[in-house]
Amino acid sequence: MRIARIACLTAAAAALMAADNNTFLLRNATVHPVSGPAIQNASVLVVDGKIADIGPKAAPKGKVRIVEARGLHVYPGMIDSGSPIGLAEIASVRETVDTGELGDFNPQLRALIAVNPSSEHIPVVRANGITSVLVTPGSTGGGRGGAAGSLISGQASLMHLDGWTWEEMEIRRGAAMQMAWPVIQMPRGRGMDIEALLPGLAPRRTTFAEARRNQQQQVQKIQDFFDAARRYQKAKAAGEAIQPDLRYEAMIPVLEGRQPLMIFAAREREIREALDFAARERLKIVLAGVRRPGKTLEDIAKRNIPVVLGTTFVSPLEEDDPYDEPFTLPARLHQAGVKFAFASFGVQFARNLPYQAAQAVPFGLPYDEALKSVTLNTAQIWGIDNEYGSIEKGKYADLIVTDGDPLEVRTQVKMMFIKGVPVDLESKHTRLYKMYSARP
Amino acid sequence: MRHAILTAMLLAAPLVSAEVTVIQNGTIYTVTKGTFRGSIVIRDGKIADVGEKVMTPGGARVIDATGKHVIPGIIDAHTHIALDSINESSVSVSSMVSVAEMLNPESISIYQALAGGVTACNSMHGSANSIGGQNVVFKMRWGADARGLIFDKAKPSLKMALGENPKRQGSPQGLQIPGLSSPQNLRYPGTRLGVEDVIRDAFTRARAYQREWKDYEARRARGEKLLPPKRDLELEPLVEVLEGRRLVHAHCYRADEILMLIRVFDDFNIRGVTFQHVLEGYKVAKEIAERGHYASTFSDWWSYKVEAYDAIPYNAAIMHRKGVLVSLNSDDAGGAELMRRLNTEAAKVVKYGGLSENEALAMITINPAKQLAIDQWVGSIETGKDADLVIYDKHPLSSYARVEKVFIDGRQYFDRDEDLSRRPKFEAEKEGLRKKMLDQQKQAAPQNRRPS
Numbered sequence: 001m002r003i004a005r006i007a008c009l010t011a012a013a014a015a016l017m018a019a020d021n022n023t024f025l026l027r028n029a030t031v032h033p034v035s036g037p038a039i040q041n042a043s044v045l046v047v048d049g050k051i052a053d054i055g056p057k058a059a060p061k062g063k064v065r066i067v068e069a070r071g072l073h074v075y076p077g078m079i080d081s082g083s084p085i086g087l088a089e090i091a092s093v094r095e096t097v098d099t100g101e102l103g104d105f106n107p108q109l110r111a112l113i114a115v116n117p118s119s120e121h122i123p124v125v126r127a128n129g130i131t132s133v134l135v136t137p138g139s140t141g142g143g144r145g146g147a148a149g150s151l152i153s154g155q156a157s158l159m160h161l162d163g164w165t166w167e168e169m170e171i172r173r174g175a176a177m178q179m180a181w182p183v184i185q186m187p188r189g190r191g192m193d194i195e196a197l198l199p200g201l202a203p204r205r206t207t208f209a210e211a212r213r214n215q216q217q218q219v220q221k222i223q224d225f226f227d228a229a230r231r232y233q234k235a236k237a238a239g240e241a242i243q244p245d246l247r248y249e250a251m252i253p254v255l256e257g258r259q260p261l262m263i264f265a266a267r268e269r270e271i272r273e274a275l276d277f278a279a280r281e282r283l284k285i286v287l288a289g290v291r292r293p294g295k296t297l298e299d300i301a302k303r304n305i306p307v308v309l310g311t312t313f314v315s316p317l318e319e320d321d322p323y324d325e326p327f328t329l330p331a332r333l334h335q336a337g338v339k340f341a342f343a344s345f346g347v348q349f350a351r352n353l354p355y356q357a358a359q360a361v362p363f364g365l366p367y368d369e370a371l372k373s374v375t376l377n378t379a380q381i382w383g384i385d386n387e388y389g390s391i392e393k394g395k396y397a398d399l400i401v402t403d404g405d406p407l408e409v410r411t412q413v414k415m416m417f418i419k420g421v422p423v424d425l426e427s428k429h430t431r432l433y434k435m436y437s438a439r440p
Numbered sequence: 441m442r443h444a445i446l447t448a449m450l451l452a453a454p455l456v457s458a459e460v461t462v463i464q465n466g467t468i469y470t471v472t473k474g475t476f477r478g479s480i481v482i483r484d485g486k487i488a489d490v491g492e493k494v495m496t497p498g499g500a501r502v503i504d505a506t507g508k509h510v511i512p513g514i515i516d517a518h519t520h521i522a523l524d525s526i527n528e529s530s531v532s533v534s535s536m537v538s539v540a541e542m543l544n545p546e547s548i549s550i551y552q553a554l555a556g557g558v559t560a561c562n563s564m565h566g567s568a569n570s571i572g573g574q575n576v577v578f579k580m581r582w583g584a585d586a587r588g589l590i591f592d593k594a595k596p597s598l599k600m601a602l603g604e605n606p607k608r609q610g611s612p613q614g615l616q617i618p619g620l621s622s623p624q625n626l627r628y629p630g631t632r633l634g635v636e637d638v639i640r641d642a643f644t645r646a647r648a649y650q651r652e653w654k655d656y657e658a659r660r661a662r663g664e665k666l667l668p669p670k671r672d673l674e675l676e677p678l679v680e681v682l683e684g685r686r687l688v689h690a691h692c693y694r695a696d697e698i699l700m701l702i703r704v705f706d707d708f709n710i711r712g713v714t715f716q717h718v719l720e721g722y723k724v725a726k727e728i729a730e731r732g733h734y735a736s737t738f739s740d741w742w743s744y745k746v747e748a749y750d751a752i753p754y755n756a757a758i759m760h761r762k763g764v765l766v767s768l769n770s771d772d773a774g775g776a777e778l779m780r781r782l783n784t785e786a787a788k789v790v791k792y793g794g795l796s797e798n799e800a801l802a803m804i805t806i807n808p809a810k811q812l813a814i815d816q817w818v819g820s821i822e823t824g825k826d827a828d829l830v831i832y833d834k835h836p837l838s839s840y841a842r843v844e845k846v847f848i849d850g851r852q853y854f855d856r857d858e859d860l861s862r863r864p865k866f867e868a869e870k871e872g873l874r875k876k877m878l879d880q881q882k883q884a885a886p887q888n889r890r891p892s
Contacts, residue, residue, distance in 0.1 A: 092745040121743065315775035319548040320870065322863060323555040323780075348743050355784065358839035408839050409787035429742075433754035433793070436722045437761070 022049035022397070022420030025060050029069035029401065034076055034376045035390035044074055046397040049420035054391060069401050072414060075371075076390050077131025077398035078406065079158075079378040081308045082262075082288065082343030083350045085125060085133050086115030086159065086166075091348065100139050100149055105225050107250040109154030111137040112173050115166040121347050123427035126161040128351040129400040129413045131423075132171060134343070134382065135159050136262075138178045151222055152179045155250070156262060158382055160398075162418045175382050176286060177254050181265040181274045182218035184211045219273065226281055229255060257284045260382075262308065268294035275299055286381060288343070291317055291329065297336045306381040307333060307340040309373075311349070312359040324363050330373070331364030341378035358407035370407060396420070459483070460497050461850065463829065466505025469836065471512055471798065471805050472820040480510065482827040485850035490821050503831075503845070511801060511836050512820050513559025513828030513848065514782050517736040517808035518689070518716050520773035521563055522547035522578075522589075529568035529609065532628060532638045535598055536673040538574035539565050543586040549776040550589070554580040554854045556780020557830035557843045560591055562812055565599040567691040570606045570629065570638040572599035574677060575689065577812055579828070579848050595813040597687035598677050602697040603747050606635050636700050643708045646678035653679075681710060687813060688713040689736070693747035695723035702727055714811045716769070718759075719751035725762035734811045735759050736767040739788040756803060757793020767808035787837035797837055826850075 027043040031054055045053040045060055053059075089096035098114045115135055125133070138153025156176045163169035186206065206214075232248035233255050253259035261283050265274045271293055278285040288308040293300060300307065309330060316325040333340050342357050344350040357370040369377075379389025387396050400406060401415035416423040461482040468490065469475045481489040481497070489495070496502065520526050523542045528534040543563070553561065559580055565573035577594035610630025629635050652669045659666060680686035692698050692715050702724075705713060714734040715721060719742070721728060721735045728735060737759070742751035756766045768785050770778035778785065786800040809819025817826050827850035834841040846854035 090743055090746055090749055313777060313781070315549075315552065315777045320866070323552050323859070348741065351740070355839055359781070362833070362840050362842035409784050410790045410837060412791065429752040429754065429792075432722075432750065432752045433758065436725075437754075437758055439723075439726070 021422060022417075023047050024065040024067050024420070025058070026067040026069050026074060026399070026401070029072050029074045031055075031074045031391060032076075032371075033391040034371060035392055042074075044391060044397070044399065046399075046417070046420045049397055051391060051393055051395050051397050053393065067401075067415070069415075071403075073402050073404060073406075074391065075129070075400050075402065075406055076375045076388070077400050077416065077418065078129050078354060078374040079341070079382075079389065080125075080130055080133040080344050080350055080353050080374075081341040081378050081381065082136045082156070082310075082345050083125075083133050083347060084111075084136055085121050085161075085347050085350055086117070086119045086135055086169075087111065087137065088347050089116070089119055089121065099137055099153075101137070101153065102150075104151045104221060105247060106137075106150050106154045107152045107177055107254070108246040109137050110157065110173060111135040111155060112157035112159060112166050112170055115157070115159055115169060117163055117165055117169060120428045121350065122161050123424065124429055125350045126416060126423060127413060127425045127427050127430070128354060129402065129406045129416070130161060130351065130353055131398045131400070131416065131418050132158060132160050132388070133350070134175055136178050136345075138180065149180060151182070151218065152177065152225070154178060155259075158384065160418050162421075162423050171384060171388070172382065174253065174259055175384075176260045176262040177250075179222075179261055179263050181263050181270040182215045182222075183266070183270055184208070184215045186211050219277075222277070226251075226255075254283060255281075257282060260284045260286045262286045262288050264289045266291040268292055268296055271296040271300070275303070275305070278305075279303075289345070290333075291326075293333075297333070297338065301337040304339070306377075307338055308343050308381070309333070309340050310343055310345045311352075311356045313349070313352070313356055327359055327363035330357075330360035330370070334365055334369050339377055339381065340373055341381050342373050354407045355409055358409075361407075367407075374407075460488075460500040461503065461827075461847075462494070462496050462500045463503045463505050463510055463831065464496070466508045466510045466831065468821060469509065469511045469798070469801055470821040471801050472822060475798065479505075480821060480827075480829065482829075482847070482850040485827055487821060487823055487825050487827050489823055505831055507833075508844065509832040509834065509836050509841070510821070511557070511783075511830050511832070512805040513818065513830055513846065514557045514804045515767075515808040515812070515814075515819060516553070516558055516561040516770050516772075516779050516782060516804075517714065517767045517811050518769035518771050519553075519561045519563050519776075519779060520566065520771070521549040521553065521561065521776055521779070523563055523773075526773060527566035527568040528573055529566070530627075532569050532606070533571040533642050533674055534565070534569050534573050535571050535642075535675075535677040536573075537565070538576070539563060540574065540576040540586075540590065543576055543578065543589060545584060545586045545589055549772065549774070549779075550580050551582050551854075553772075553776035553779045554582055554846055554848075555843060555856075555859070556776060557783060557832070557836075557846060558776070558779050559828040559830070559846065559848050560809075560812075560814070560818060561779070562597070562689070562808075564689060567599070567601035567605040568609070570601060570635045571642050571678070572601055574598055577814065580846075580853065581848055582853055591814060593814065593817060595687050596677075596680065596685070597689055597812070598681060599689055599691070600639065600701075601691035602635050602701060603632065603691075603693045604745060605691065606638075607631055610634065632697055632700070635697070636704060639701070640704055640707075642675075642678055643682065643704070643710075646675045646682060647708070649675040650679045650682060682708060684711075687811075689716050690714070691716045693717055693719050693751075695720040699724050699727055702731055702733065705733075706731065714767075717771075719748055719755060721764065722752065722755045722758035723750075725759045725764055728759065729763035734765045734767070734807075736769045736808065736811060738771070739768055739785040740792070753788060753792035756789045757795050760789075760795060760799065760803075761793075765807050765810060766803055767811055768803045769808070783832070783836045783841060784839055787839070790837065800837060 031039045031042040043058040045058045084099045087098040134156050136156045139149040155174045156178050157173045158171035158175040159169040229248045229251035235242045263274045265271045286306050290307050312326050314326045344353045357374050376389040379385035397420035399417045404411040463480040468478045478492040479494045522544050525542045528537045562577050564575040575597045577591045578589040609627040718735045740753040760766045772779045782804045786804045789795045789800045806819035809815035829847045831845040832841045
């Protein structure tokens with residue numbers, strides 16, 4: 001009864017009651033810690049929002065609220081490694097979209113300050129078991145297309161999908177710096193009728209040499225910007241009198257290797273250049289949107305560079321690629337020894353993150369790796385694994401309770417806890433469902 | 441080079457078509473007649489027998505499906521694949537054009553859809569105009585020419601569209617592209633009000649045209665000598681709609697516009713229309729069901745534009761419960777990304793709304809077949825129907841299910857093992873062509889040099 005009442009609370013109200021609500025014993029469940037094998041008939045003791053004990057014998061000292069989970073499964077909340085959720089509401093209405101600021105270099109921009117905690121997308125996404133998201137400020141299309149989008153688009157923030165304000169949602173405000181490695185942009189070929197429709201707007205025919213030159217100019221811009229930022233850093237460290245500059249200031253954690261640079265690079269050529277650049281500049285990087293790593297895969301593995309993969313729900317890159325090329329990519333990375341996590345790189349389908357991970361399983365990715373790539377691997381890549389990503393003593397209780405494997409579409413998420421606080425699983429979608437199901 | 445590879449792939453399309461094939465001892469999801477462990481006998485491209493116990497004719501090719509799952513070929517009622525052109529958007533009524541003229545049998549999306557268990561689809565004109573062009577239903581007979589792909593028994597159909605897309609070219613802000621949104625280039629309609637008018641006007645003209653021909657035929661039958669009316673290729677397809685000889689697939693989003701079109705169709709006595717997308721169908725499910733109209737929707741798309749902001753993944757379940765025949769589609773164009781995983785799209789109606797697994801499978805097989813009026817040949821596993829079948833390694837609604845084999849008209853068009861074994865050869869061929877191209881470039885380079 002009490003659980004039912006708690007589940008009915010709105011997310012916000014639940015958050016308000018955090019102080020009373022984040023201590024409980026979840027019992028009689030199958031617990032999937034992810035960091036180790038599943039434990040049958042186990043309990044999870046949560047005290048003040050943190051996991052205090054796990055196992056068949058986990059028990060509280062004294063009286064504690066009981067959450068009955070007989071026949072259900074407990075997993076860590078899933079983490080999406082890239083989505084503009086909260087920054088983009090309706091894709092076609094510019095007024096509701098706050099990604100993709102003007103200008104080539106915007107390291108000073110911080111995603112979290114524009115995350116709308118009332119976005120209808122937030123409850124929709126968490127209803128499928130996703131408790132946190134790396135909110136990205138820039139385009140996630142994989143590489144930089146033409147003149148659109150920044151080279152450095154700003155700081156991506158790890159956010160919980162619950163809270164009254166963006167401050168309350170924050171996990172890490174500067175979790176990563178988002179950057180796009182320039183691509184050699186050739187005009188699109190066959191299959192696009194935009195050229196026939198809009199002759200004046202069709203991309204100008206460029207030769208490969210021209211496109212390559214353009215790309216090299218972009219790369220040079222990046223080098224120049226980093227050089228300038230380094231001079232600023234040195235001058236500042238030396239105590240010289242310098243004009244403060246917010247852009248260079250924001251680059252210091254990147255230059256010091258404290259903040260990962262999340263570089264979007266899809267194909268071998270861009271990946272190679274990004275890897276060389278990172279080595280020269282001694283940067284800590286995470287590669288994102290990787291699609292065709294080719295021979296760089298070995299190097300990525302050897303240098304322990306983590307990768308964020310976009311959705312597996314895409315068509316093969318080239319028409320003569322194997323039909324399952326996007327489905328086998330995660331397995332190929334895993335076999336090469338590369339650590340990776342999945343990102344939805346979108347808002348509309350962000351709730352399908354678990355299913356995009358599942359898609360790789362029949363095409364060679366071990367199931368446990370698929371699960372890790374939306375939980376523990378993700379937490380490790382973003383440096384929050386001492387607090388999140390698995391069900392272990394001392395970590396925050398970001399938990400989901402399900403009636404089965406959360407990567408299976410048919411599975412229902414029954415309960416969610418963020419830092420031990422019960423979270424509402426209702427959304428605009430369930431409200432409209434109930435309302436119109438009841439229409440006479 | 442790509443062309444060469446595609447041709448090679450076309451030639452490599454499997455030619456297995458023994459007289460009799462038996463798919464033995466699998467879990468058979470007939471969709472219309474239950475699910476059981478059993479076998480399917482395929483003869484002359486048709487399902488000759490299906491049941492828990494069937495007679496295996498001597499000399500039959502036997503496919504052991506022990507532990508496997510067999511479903512009817514998936515049918516996608518809304519795609520734009522394998523078309524070189526989709527929208528004739530210069531006019532608000534483009535019923536005179538047909539996308540069948542544009543069908544490209546070399547489009548790799550056909551093979552990709554096939555590898556995802558899709559055996560037939562409705563590839564449609566776009567949604568740029570209130571009344572669009574004619575659509576084409578075809579089977580994924582990879583390797584056949586355009587003529588050979590077309591499912592010629594399918595009833596012809598026409599595309600229509602409501603809401604944001606057809607009014608876009610009538611709105612000064614609509615396209616936001618310099619040169620096109622100038623007042624000179626605006627095209628009526630620019631509002632939902634105008635969309636209704638365009639449709640009502642077109643069917644009013646079609647009715648007059650129909651009468652003109654009927655009068656002519658009647659007078660001629662009486663022995664009068666007179667000139668026939670001038671043929672109107674725009675109105676002819678609309679007359680076919682009025683006479684129930686052509687289906688309508690109407691792209692729509694909001695409840696108000698869905699109801700509007702139902703009422704317009706009431707006035708012209710048009711029934712059995714398939715509302716496409718129909719993302720707010722759940723709000724007017726009663727009205728859709730009352731007139732026997734159909735709905736073909738997405739599982740979980742929403743928020744990509746204003747008219748999709750009230751879309752919910754429970755749409756299919758609500759409409760189904762209120763008596764609407766529902767299918768799930770991909771709307772794929774230029775690829776078969778969603779088409780090839782319609783099985784897990786169907787699983788979403790189990791998750792969102794709690795429909796049964798059979799109801800879910802029906803939404804990608806027999807229901808779209810009914811909407812395309814091809815259900816007497818395809819859409820379920822029944823004796824006498826075309827042997828369009830998919831074999832999965834796991835439960836077809838599982839996220840982990842993989843398509844192993846696909847049959848169309850009894851012929852095996854996809855086999856995962858064969859696909860895998862062909863890859864090294866293709867890779868070598870591709871590498872060879874790449875090398876040849878580079879060599880040619882090297883040789884050609886000095887000759888291109890001009891004296892300065």
